[in-house]
Amino acid sequence: MATVVEKVTPAAPPPDSAADKLLPGRHTLPASWWTSEKVLDFEKRAIFAKSWLFCTHESRFKKAGDYFAFNLLGWNFFLIKNKEGDIKAFHNVCRHRAYPVVRKQQGSSIILGCKYHGWSYDTNGLLKKAPHFDNIEGFDPVANSLYEIKTHVSRQGLVFINFDNTEDAVPFEDFFAGLESEMDEFDFGDYEYHMSYELDGQFNWKTLMDGYQECYHCPTAHPGLNLAFRMETYKVVPKGNYCRHYAKIVEEDIPAVVEENDPDTESSWFGFGKKKEVSKAPKKQNPGGSFNGLWCYLFPTNGVNCYSPAWYSIRVLPITAKRTILQYDIYTKKGATADAKKEFVDFLQQVELEDFNLCEATQKNLNNGVYSTGYLHPTKEKGVLHYQGLVSDMVKKHFALEKETGRLINPAALTARQSEEAEELEKICTGIECLGSNPEDHDGLDW
Ligand code: FES
Ligand SMILES: [Fe+2]
Numbered sequence: 001m002a003t004v005v006e007k008v009t010p011a012a013p014p015p016d017s018a019a020d021k022l023l024p025g026r027h028t029l030p031a032s033w034w035t036s037e038k039v040l041d042f043e044k045r046a047i048f049a050k051s052w053l054f055c056t057h058e059s060r061f062k063k064a065g066d067y068f069a070f071n072l073l074g075w076n077f078f079l080i081k082n083k084e085g086d087i088k089a090f091h092n093v094c095r096h097r098a099y100p101v102v103r104k105q106q107g108s109s110i111i112l113g114c115k116y117h118g119w120s121y122d123t124n125g126l127l128k129k130a131p132h133f134d135n136i137e138g139f140d141p142v143a144n145s146l147y148e149i150k151t152h153v154s155r156q157g158l159v160f161i162n163f164d165n166t167e168d169a170v171p172f173e174d175f176f177a178g179l180e181s182e183m184d185e186f187d188f189g190d191y192e193y194h195m196s197y198e199l200d201g202q203f204n205w206k207t208l209m210d211g212y213q214e215c216y217h218c219p220t221a222h223p224g225l226n227l228a229f230r231m232e233t234y235k236v237v238p239k240g241n242y243c244r245h246y247a248k249i250v251e252e253d254i255p256a257v258v259e260e261n262d263p264d265t266e267s268s269w270f271g272f273g274k275k276k277e278v279s280k281a282p283k284k285q286n287p288g289g290s291f292n293g294l295w296c297y298l299f300p301t302n303g304v305n306c307y308s309p310a311w312y313s314i315r316v317l318p319i320t321a322k323r324t325i326l327q328y329d330i331y332t333k334k335g336a337t338a339d340a341k342k343e344f345v346d347f348l349q350q351v352e353l354e355d356f357n358l359c360e361a362t363q364k365n366l367n368n369g370v371y372s373t374g375y376l377h378p379t380k381e382k383g384v385l386h387y388q389g390l391v392s393d394m395v396k397k398h399f400a401l402e403k404e405t406g407r408l409i410n411p412a413a414l415t416a417r418q419s420e421e422a423e424e425l426e427k428i429c430t431g432i433e434c435l436g437s438n439p440e441d442h443d444g445l446d447w
Contacts, residue, residue, distance in 0.1 A: 010185045010186070010246075010291065010292045010293060010294050011182075011185060012246065013235040013237055013244075013246035014237060016379070020378075020379060021379075023378035023379065023382075024378060025375050025376055025377055025378045025381075026375075026376055026378075026385055027373040027374065027375055027376065028210075028373045028374050028376060028384070028388060029206075029373070029388050029391065029392055030372050030373055031366045031371055031372050031373070032372075033206065033391075034203075034204040034206055034207060034321070034363070034366045035204065035321055035322065035366055035367050036321055037320060037321045039321065039395075040073075040204075040318060040320065040321040042395060042398070042399070043318075043391070043395065044073045044410075045398060045408070045409060045410045045411065045412075046394050046395045046397070046398030046399070047300050047391065047394045047395070048072060048073060048163070048300065048318075048412075049163045049164055049410060049411040049412035050162075050163075050164050050169070050170070050394065050398075050411055051162065051175065051241070051299060051300055052152065052160045052161070052162045052170075052172050052175045052176060052241075052298075053072070053160060053161050053162065053163075053300075053301070053302065054158060054159070054160050054298050054302035054304065054313065054315065055068070055070065055079055055089075055159045055160065055161055055315070056068055056079065056159050056313070056329065057157050057158060057159065057188070057193070057313070057329070057331065058087055058153055058157040058158075058159055059157055059188075059192065059193060059331075060193050060329075061079075061080075061081035061087060062081075063081065063108065064081050064082060064083045064085070064110055064123055065080065065081065065108045065109050065110040065123055066080065066081050066106075066107075066108045067079060067080040067081075067102055067106065067107055067108065067109070067112075068105065068106045069092055069102050069104065069105050069106065070315070070317070071317065072317050072318070073317075073318055073319075075091070075163065075412065076091065076092035076093065076100055077089055077090060077091050077092055077149055077161070078090060078092050078101075078102050079151070079159060079161070080112075080123050081123070082122075082123035082124050083110065083122075083123055083124075086153075087151055087153055087159055088123065088124060088125065088148065088151065089148065089149035089150075089151045089161045090125045090146040090147060090148055090149060091146065091147040091149060091414070093146075093147065094114040094116060094119055095119070095127065095144045095145065095146060095147070096114065096116070096117055096119050096130070096144070097116060097117070099114055099115065099116035101113075101114050101121060101146065103115070110122065110123055111128065117131065118130075118131045119131070121145065121146050124145075125145050125146035125147075125148055126141070126142065126145045126146075127141040127142070127144045127145045127146075128141075130144070147414050149161050149162070149163060150162040150163075150164070150169065152172035154179070154180050154183060155180060155184075156180070156183045156184070156186070156188040157188055157189075158183065158188075158304065160172060160176075162175075163411065163412035164411045164412065165411060165412060165413065165414060166411045168411070169411070175241050176240070176241055176242055176298070177240055178239055178240070178242075179239075179242050179296065179298075182239075182242075182244060182294075182296070183294070183296070183304075185294050186294045186306040186311065188311070188331075190333060190334055191310065191311055191331040191332060191333055191334065192331060192332065192334050193329065193330075193331050194310065194330045194331060194332040194341055194345075195329075195330050195345065196327065196328060196329045196330070197327075197328050197349070198325060198326065198327050198328070199325070199326040199328075199352070199356055200323070200325055200326075201323070201324050201325070201326060201356055201359055201360060202322060202323055202360055202363060203322060203323075203324055203359040203360055203362070203363035204318070204321055204322060204324065204363060204366070205300075205301055205316050205317075205318040205324045206388075206391070207324075207359045207362055207363050207366065208316055208324060208326065208355070208359050209297075209300070209301065209316065209387060210362075210384050210388075211355050211358055211359060212297060212303060212314075212355070213236060213243065213297055213381075213383035213384045213386070213387050214236060214380060214381045214382075214383050214384050215231060215234040215236075215245070215247070215380075216377060216380040216381055217358070218231050218234065219231055221354050221355075221358055222351055222354050222355075224347060224350050224351060225351050227250065228249065228250055228347070229247040229248065229249055229250060229293075230247060230248040230249075230250060231247070233246070233247050233248040234246070234247040235247070236297075236382055236383030236386075238382065238383065238386035241298070241299040241390065242296050242297060242298050242299060243296070243297040243299075243383050243386060243387070244294075244295070244296055245293070245295040245296070245297065245383070246292070246293070246295075247292065247293060248292055249291065249292050249293065291306070291307055291308035293305070293306065293307055294306040297383065297387070299387060299390055300387075300390070300391070301315070301316035301317070301318070302314060302315055302316065307344070308333070309332065309333055309336060309340055309341075309343070309344040310330055310331060310332040310333060310336075310341070310344045310345075310348075311330075311331050312328055312329060312330040312331065312348060313328070313329050314326060314327070314328055315327040315329075322363060322367065326352075326356070328348070328352065330344070330345060330348065332344065407430055408430065408433070
């Protein structure tokens with residue numbers, strides 16, 4: 001197969017500064033942050049309700065009415081292409097009595113009919129029909145349209161949403177400053193959607209992100225990836241709310257992996273695993289392609305990883321503190337042969353499965369109440385330190401805010417906006433929640 005000449009050249013990583021070389025290591029956050037449902041519930045308000053979350057690529061929406069539905073920590077929402085050609089996002093919650101408006105993961109319809117009482121909405125979320133409500137005094141269809149979610153589509157077609165409904169919502173350009181120009185190094189227009197797959201993991205979302213944010217584990221855990229890239233060049237560079245990963249590809253043909261690493265045997269490159277029989281294995285073209293790669297971790301839970309044969313995204317959707325859904329979408333180079341697509345998918349799935357198994361086994365030990373924190377390498381695990389720092393900063397900031405105001409603050413909430421009575425009843429509910437279940441504590445509540 002002829003080598004593909006790329007139109008763009010990915011940037012090299014910035015060199016290490018003198019200060020980088022002197023950085024001390026630091027500890028991970030405590031394991032309780034990986035196991036507590038209450039911490040996850042708090043992260044939902046402190047992090048997920050305030051961040052720009054990558055969803056998909058706009059090329060997947062071919063015509064008006066095409067939609068994709070997602071669930072993040074119980075927030076059901078969908079993205080839809082409207083008649084004007086824009087991508088809109090809405091909570092998948094009927095404004096009448098909260099039944100889901102779309103029930104499939106993906107579909108196409110320019111009218112979204114709720115199957116409970118028959119209300120229907122257009123692609124801009126406007127309520128178009130509410131049976132028998134025509135002559136009801138005071139009923140305003142516009143005020144009963146779907147709840148819209150903020151969206152941003154980058155010039156490369158990457159689609160993001162943000163649930164934050166407060167005045168403090170951070171604009172996309174500030175949250176991901178520099179990301180859009182960084183992504184210009186890759187020609188997304190030259191790729192088309194190929195396939196998706198999903199893994200259901202028994203681990204916390206951060207267990208996966210910990211592994212994603214470093215390649216310190218690659219020589220031991222990823223024999224195939226270790227052959228495809230020069231691991232000594234692997235570098236994670238934090239850039240605010242995203243991190244760019246760099247590594248040089250191996251340009252010559254590489255041997256197929258014939259045997260798993262055995263960390264207990266004699267070392268190869270870094271004092272870790274040895275690939276036995278590698279020299280005798282038949283050589284083949286690098287399945288990682290011919291491009292050094294443009295891989296970006298997008299805080300908190302997503303990634304966009306570009307290679308020359310394909311690019312793929314990962315959405316990490318927390319379900320509980322110890323269960324997380326991983327969704328992969330793969331986009332292959334236009335005109336690629338079925339064999340080339342399969343080779344890339346096999347290469348990717350092997351690496352992802354290796355990571356998945358690391359996460360499941362690690363989480364079991366995080367759950368056991370013995371291990372609490374571990375020491376991180378200042379440069380090789382810089383990406384882990386960085387994103388865990390973002391997690392703790394956002395959690396601490398929100399914790400201080402809730403403490404100061406004395407109430408639970410959910411920036412994504414849309415409740416009680418419609419009537420004064422609803423607002424008053426909401427306050428009573430908050431009061432009851434704060435009091436807990438012990439009647440002895442209820443002195444302050446005047447029934
Ligand atoms: S809940 Fe949708 S029409 Fe009633
Ligand atoms: Fe990995």
